[in-house]
Amino acid sequence: MHITNGEVMLNQEYLQSILNYNKDNGVFTWKHRDDVRPEWNTKFAGKEAGGVRASGYITFGINKVRRYAHRIAILYSYGYTPEQVDHINGNRADNRLANLRSANNYINSRNQKLRATNTSGYNGVYWCKRRGLWYVRVGVNGVNIHGGYFVDIKDAISNRDLLDIKHGYHKLHGTKKGA
Numbered sequence: 001m002h003i004t005n006g007e008v009m010l011n012q013e014y015l016q017s018i019l020n021y022n023k024d025n026g027v028f029t030w031k032h033r034d035d036v037r038p039e040w041n042t043k044f045a046g047k048e049a050g051g052v053r054a055s056g057y058i059t060f061g062i063n064k065v066r067r068y069a070h071r072i073a074i075l076y077s078y079g080y081t082p083e084q085v086d087h088i089n090g091n092r093a094d095n096r097l098a099n100l101r102s103a104n105n106y107i108n109s110r111n112q113k114l115r116a117t118n119t120s121g122y123n124g125v126y127w128c129k130r131r132g133l134w135y136v137r138v139g140v141n142g143v144n145i146h147g148g149y150f151v152d153i154k155d156a157i158s159n160r161d162l163l164d165i166k167h168g169y170h171k172l173h174g175t176k177k178g179a
Contacts, residue, residue, distance in 0.1 A: 003162065010072075011079070012075060014077060015062075015072060015075060016032070018030065018062070019031060019049060019072075021072075021076045022075075023077065023096065023097035024096060024097075025096060026069075026094060026096040026097070027048055027095075028048065028060065028069060028073075029047060029048055030044040030045050030049050031045065031046055033045070047068075050069055052067075052112060055092065056091075057070065057092045057093070058070075058092075058093050058095060065066075065073060069084070070085045070092075070095050071085050071164070073100055073110070074100060074102060082102035082104075083102075083103070083104045083105075084103045084104055084108050085100050085101070085102065086100070086101050086103035086107060087099055087100065088100070090113060108142075119151065120156075122153075122156075122157050124138050124159060124163070124164075125153065125156045128149065134149065134150045134151070134153050134155075134156035135148065135149045135156070136148055136150070136163065138163040138164065138167055138169075140167050147159050147160060147163050
């Protein structure tokens with residue numbers, strides 16, 4: 001750990017000195033520490049670190065700063081902090097190392113769940129009132145690509161599925177939460 005501009009910057013060595021991380025189940029546990037009050041060790045040493053937030057992510061405090069377990073898992077294991085971390089299976093509480101990958105906004109957006117504001121029930125499938133048809137679009141490199149108009153929503157969904165494959169979207173992209 002080192003301090004820059006008054007802010008604690010974590011590093012792999014420091015994390016490994018205060019936490020154990022089981023990469024197979026994604027669970028962090030606190031180690032016994034000599035740099036804290038004895039009461040802290042009584043209460044926390046050997047116990048699981050963190051808890052699930054309302055957002056679905058697991059977080060815990062390190063040096064009075066709330067940290068996301070998935071970001072700590074990458075730093076703990078590989079020694080760097082990526083721009084973003086993607087939960088491959090979409091489960092925000094699943095911090096197994098095999099379920100985490102370094103990502104950026106472009107990669108992470110290709111593995112999003114269906115948005116709550118979606119009205120068709122399928123990602124990239126929209127109702128066009130003016131034409132009275134379903135239409136499909138997919139975002140590629142910041143540009144919306146038109147996938148066509150369809151009378152039957154099933155045809156629109158099939159077309160969107162093909163576009164997802166063609167443009168490298170994750171198989172879980174646009175699935176409903178909990179699906």
